[in-house]
Amino acid sequence: MNTENVNRASSAATGFIIASLIFIALFVAVKFSLQVPAIDADRNAARAKALAEIRATEDKSLNTAGWIDQSRGIVRLPIETAMQIAAQKWQNPAQARADLLSRQENASKLAPVKPAAPSQFE
Numbered sequence: 001m002n003t004e005n006v007n008r009a010s011s012a013a014t015g016f017i018i019a020s021l022i023f024i025a026l027f028v029a030v031k032f033s034l035q036v037p038a039i040d041a042d043r044n045a046a047r048a049k050a051l052a053e054i055r056a057t058e059d060k061s062l063n064t065a066g067w068i069d070q071s072r073g074i075v076r077l078p079i080e081t082a083m084q085i086a087a088q089k090w091q092n093p094a095q096a097r098a099d100l101l102s103r104q105e106n107a108s109k110l111a112p113v114k115p116a117a118p119s120q121f122e
Contacts, residue, residue, distance in 0.1 A: 064076075064078060
């Protein structure tokens with residue numbers, strides 16, 4: 001065996017081990033020196049407030065009556081009331097279907113547009 005080849009191989013192995021140890025030491029140092037910022041309680045509170053507002057709006061929309069578009073006669077009804085009206089109307093299916101189609105036609109009409117004011121040059 002050639003001692004020069006053995007020396008090169010052992011030097012390469014020793015260099016690799018030293019480089020690996022340096023890499024591991026740097027990795028551990030960076031891992032422990034960097035602190036991950038904690039989630040702010042303010043951010044959590046803001047999300048909770050926004051969610052509460054969304055839920056309140058949903059609750060109001062589902063449980064109170066109101067106008068959606070008064071010019072076309074579209075209203076918002078509470079679910080219970082709407083179910084009672086639907087059950088009552090569908091006692092006579094032919095009349096209920098005709099009423100439903102007329103309401104759908106009325107709801108899909110374009111809203112009236114105010115005429116534009118004439119310009120000063122007309």
